[in-house]
Amino acid sequence: MSRRTTPQEDFIRGIWKENPVLVQLLGLCPTLAVTGTVDNALTMGIATFFVLLGSSVLVATFKSVIPKEVRISAYILVIATFVTIADNVLHAVVPEIHKSLGPFVPLIVVNCIILGRQEAFASKNTVGRATLDAIGTGFGFIITMMIMGSMRELLGNGTWLGYPLFGAHFEPWVIMVLPPGGFFTLGFILLGIAWWKGRTAVPVRPRRWPHGVTTEVGGSTS
């Protein structure tokens, strides 16, 4: 990580190469819990985006005055401030969605995507780069939430953002809006990504032993 990255890399990294959910497998709690419908998923994504951006800017600004020994507590305080703002705004603007999100809005405080970006990036870089990084990571999270929410709402309810797409006779897959559906959907997406990356992997080279015994060596999936 010593090499300086360009601003474009700071931005793009969080969306694809280091996508917080699909590659780093962080923030799985909201990803599994509130993606039953698209509007819940989108609201959660935007709230997290806002908190991430705000705290990254603030932490990067004050990084020189935060004592190293209490830095985690300081980050949590900063994050909690923005979560409170987001919670109250959601309560005022979209009370229905706020209600159905339940405890998951306050739980953004302990979302490891946000704390991870503060610890790994915002506290070591300039405000500009921290902002780009937060926007990229936040978009990566929103995109993942939208994919999850779309798949689950389409199959589980036959609608997208509440608009029926398949007509009145669509048979909903009840399981998709239940908790197992979240695990299935995430599992299938991760399976697809692993397959996508595996296409360019070094193939496993079988090594010949006497008497027809074969072992597998040198496999790599990077």
Added chain:
Amino acid sequence: MENPRFELTASPHIKGPDSTPRIMWSVVGSLAPVIFAAIWYFGPSAVFVIAAATLGCVLTERVFGPGGSLKDGSAVITGLLLGLTLPAGIPLWMAFLGGIFAIGLGKLIFGGLGQNVFNPALLGRAFLQAAFPEALTTWPNVSGPWWALRGDNFALPFMSANPVATVTGATPLGLMKFEGTHTELAKLIIGSTGGSLGETAAVMILLGGAYLALKKYLDWRIPISIFLTVAVLSQIIHVFMPEEPGALFMLFSGGLMLGAVFMATDMVTSPTAPKGAWIYGGGIGVLVVVIRLWGGLPEGVMYAILLMNSLVPFINRATQPRLFGTGKEAAA
């Protein structure tokens, strides 16, 4: 090898005629009477549903499975068993989807035959039950002309079944649980009751099971211990609470026969040691009685078997027999 007389191989040197494909195709053969009973009672719908489930399993195995794995017949068994656990009136696309799920997420994702934790057919059914609870609990009546479809089998993919097309009844267990009425024992034994395709004809299931047990392709301890536990437990409860059903009704109703004979005994997902088989069967029996009498669902065989499947590795570890040649203290 240039000179086969000096070929060096590891043991075993003497092999029996049984192989995985041979055992698996024998199981397919032993399912024939059950399938015959299903077609006898549910007409063309039975053929279509079983065929759709099997097609889903076989296609998934062909596309995603290791090369040549279709020949061992395990995908066909999974498909047939899945089809036999479904109600006759289910739309065919659901049966097909269940087959894809059973093989894909029940077996191949664990690494193929022999690696799976849960019985693939039951996992497929559990998925369908959770995804389409209404379609999976709509039981067509057995009366009516033989050649008539028992429901809207040909509903378009992703569309609901047309409810008008179905003349529905209830299963004996449903009648027992929700209306408190008994079904005659003779009807339960020959299978002329409502229910899933393959679960109604107890005689036919026992016939197939006896053949497999004689060939030693299933561990007789597992079905016997399930039957014993269910019978004893439900009879004790019946004595103290006469409103609950007695042992014979519990044995011959619902999916207990089919599950105990063909699903709990799956070689991959049942314990290997004899002592383990007793523990496993007893656990399934207790769970079946508990779910049937005090659970929200009328039937609990599927979840009982799946739950005990997940305990099989621990049962195997706890009941490992003493190694030949080691002392008693070494086994502890």
